[in-house]
Amino acid sequence: MSELLKVTDVTAAYGGIHALQGVSLKVDEGEIVAVLGANGAGKSTLLKCISAIMKVTGGTIEFMGEPISNKPYELVEKGLVQVPEGRQIFAKLTVEENLRVGAGLRKDKENVPKDMERVYGIFPRLKEREKQYGGLLSGGEQQMLAIARGIMAKPKLMMFDEPSLGLAPVVVSQVFEVIKEINAEGMAIMLIEQNAQKALEIAHHAYIMQTGKVVASGTGEELLKDETMVSAYLGE
Amino acid sequence: MFFQQLITGISVGGIYALLATGYSLIYSLLDFSNWSHGEFAMIGAYTAIVFSTVVKAPFALAALAGVAGGALVSFLCERFAYRRIRRNGAPNMFLMIAAMGLSNVFQQASNLIFTGQYRSYPFQLPVSTVKVGSAYIGVLDVVSLLITAVVLMALIYMINKTQFGLNVRAIANNAGAAKVLGIKVDSNIAKVFLLAGSLAGVAGVLYGMKYNVFPTMGNVGLKAFIASVIGGLGSVPGAIVGAMLLGVLETFVSAYISSSLRDFFSFALLIVLLLVKPSGLFGVDVQDKA
Known part of the structure; x- marks a missing residue:
C-alpha cells in the first residue's frame, strides 16, 4: 500500500518549550492509525503541525x-481534512449549511447533493435535524455533524482530534463504529486519542507518544496485548 | 400627510440600511465597529461628483464610479491598515482607534481637496411628485427607495444563498474552524470590505442626490451605526429593520414635533433599547453547547 502521510523527525516548540522532539510516523492508504498518549504528550501539537496551523522547527511532513x-x-483541497477537537461546529448555521461549508472547496459541485444523501444515510439523525441550528444539537450529534462535515470535503485522509472527548460511553462507541465504517469505504484515518482501549481496538497501526517523542509503535493488536506498555505510558 | 412622511422615512431608512448592513457585516467578522465606514459614503459621493463634473460622465456612469470609489477605499483600509493590525495580534480596540483616525483623515482630506462648499450633481434630478391618494410623494424618494430595495435584496440573497455568503457566516460564527476547513479567511474578509464599501458608495450617491455633497456628510454613518446597534450588531436583517425604524422615527419627529429634536429621539431610542434588550432586536444568540 502506498504512503499517504509521512512525518519525519519533526520538532516543534512553544516559545522555548520543546513540544515535539523528533517525531516520525506514517499513514498508508486505507489505514486507521492511532496516535495515543497522555495529556501533554504532544499529540495535538503534532496535529497542528500537520494541518499547518503551527510551524515546525525541524523535520519534514509529506502528504x-x-x-x-x-x-x-x-491542504483541504489536496484531501487532508481535520475533525477538530471539541467538535467546533458552526453553532449558528443549520446542519445542512454546516455540511455545505465542508464541501465548499470541492471542484465537483455536481456530486455534492449525492454525497449529502450518503452522509445522511450514515447519520439519519442529522437528516431529521437538517434545518436546525448546529448549536441546538446534543454533544454526540455535534460530533457526528463534525465528522459528516469532514466527509463532505471528500478527504483522502481524515484526522480526528480526540473524537471521544466529553461524550457518554455509548456515544463514544457509536463514534468509533462510524470511524470504522468510513474507513471501510476506503478513507484513511488518523486518530488522536486518549481513550487508548477503544482506539487500539479499531487501529491497524498505533503510535504511543510521551513528552514529545514516539516511545512505542505496533499494530493495534500487539499494543492491546502488551498491557504493561499501555499502562506505563497511558496511565490506565 | 402621514403616508407621505412614511415613504420619506422609509427612503431615509433605506440609506441608513445601506450603511448599517456594512457595519453589521464587518462587526460580525472582526468584532469591531468600523468607524470609518460612513466616510466611504462620502468618498463615493465625491467620486461621483468628480466623474460627473470633471470627467463629464453621464450620471449613471458617475454613480457607478461612486460605488466603485467607496468599495475601493474600504478595501484599501482593510488591506493596508486593519489586516496589518490583526496580524500583529493587537486587541480589537486598536482596530477601532485606527478606524477613527482614518475617518478623520478622510474628512480633513476632502475638506482640503474639495473645500467645505456644498456641491450638487450637475444633473436635473427629478423634483416632481406623484400623487398617491391624497399624498404627494417625491419621485426622488421613490427612486432612492427602489434602488435601495433592489440592492438590499441582492445583499440578502448573497448572504443567505451563495457559497460566499455561507463562508462569511461560517467565519463570523467560528473563524478558527472555518480556517481548518479550508475557508480562505483573509480573502473573504477583503471581499466583505469591498461589498460593504460598495453599499456605502450607493448610500453616498443617494444621500448626495437628496441633501448635496459635503465633507462631513460621512457623519450619517453614526446614524447607521445606531441603527445597526438597535437591530443587533452583527445581524444583517437586524441592521435593515433598525435602519427603517430609525428613518421613520426621525421623519415623524421632524414632521410632527420638531426637526431640532430629531437626534434627541434617535439617541433616546438607542438608550431605551439598550436598557430593555441589550443585544438589540435581532441579537439573539444560539448558545454553544460545547
Missing part, C-alpha cells in the same frame, strides 16, 4: 509524496 503546504485551504 502524497509532497511537502505539505503552509496554507490550510490547500
